[in-house]
Amino acid sequence: EAGVTQFPSHSVIEKGQTVTLRCDPISGHDNLYWYRRVMGKEIKFLLHFVKESKQDESGMPNNRFLAERTGGTYSTLKVQPAELEDSGVYFCASSQVRALGEAFFGQGTRLTVV
Amino acid sequence: AQRVTQPEKLLSVFKGAPVELKCNYSYSGSPELFWYVQYSRQRLQLLLRHISRESIKGFTADLNKGETSFHLKKPFAQEEDSAMYYCALRHYNTDKLIFGTGTRLQVFP
Numbered sequence: 001e002a003g004v005t006q007f008p009s010h011s012v013i014e015k016g017q018t019v020t021l022r023c024d025p026i027s028g029h030d031n032l033y034w035y036r037r038v039m040g041k042e043i044k045f046l047l048h049f050v051k052e053s054k055q056d057e058s059g060m061p062n063n064r065f066l067a068e069r070t071g072g073t074y075s076t077l078k079v080q081p082a083e084l085e086d087s088g089v090y091f092c093a094s095s096q097v098r099a100l101g102e103a104f105f106g107q108g109t110r111l112t113v114v
Numbered sequence: 115a116q117r118v119t120q121p122e123k124l125l126s127v128f129k130g131a132p133v134e135l136k137c138n139y140s141y142s143g144s145p146e147l148f149w150y151v152q153y154s155r156q157r158l159q160l161l162l163r164h165i166s167r168e169s170i171k172g173f174t175a176d177l178n179k180g181e182t183s184f185h186l187k188k189p190f191a192q193e194e195d196s197a198m199y200y201c202a203l204r205h206y207n208t209d210k211l212i213f214g215t216g217t218r219l220q221v222f223p
Binding site for chain 2: 045055
């Protein structure tokens, strides 16, 4: 069974540019989460999808971040325009059962804004 | 506010020595506690959860509500235990995980 897959694995962009990160969850997992780890800090929750609906987006830092999950399959996280402080590792996770289910993580996308 | 604290950024031990990675949490209610591990060049993966009360790879963790702690322990460390360890909590009514800053465990031969 394929795990959670994230693209790209690394991205280096200039301040002001746009970047789109993609996450393919495990097939059949309705729950999809985005997290971010900024250098030296903890992994922080960004948002949670249940199928195509945003269940909780309380962790999104500002309106430069836009997450979508059309059709309830893969998800994208767009940062526009990117700022230096957006640099970090972006993790995606998916789970089958809410609250009690184990969340499986992708390998992460390392974003560097220069 | 919900918070997870891992006071040690780095813990270095020799093979065969006991290991204890500390985790304290701040939460009003009934949290669910987890330990996640990330080995070099691998993805973050669940190590154990307090409701399972099981031992994985020789590691155990007991939830102490009085001390609000969930320390991870192993009596005899192995070199392959070297990794980054994250303590996390989740409230039963939400799904988001709240992570600590992580502790890097280095086990020397």
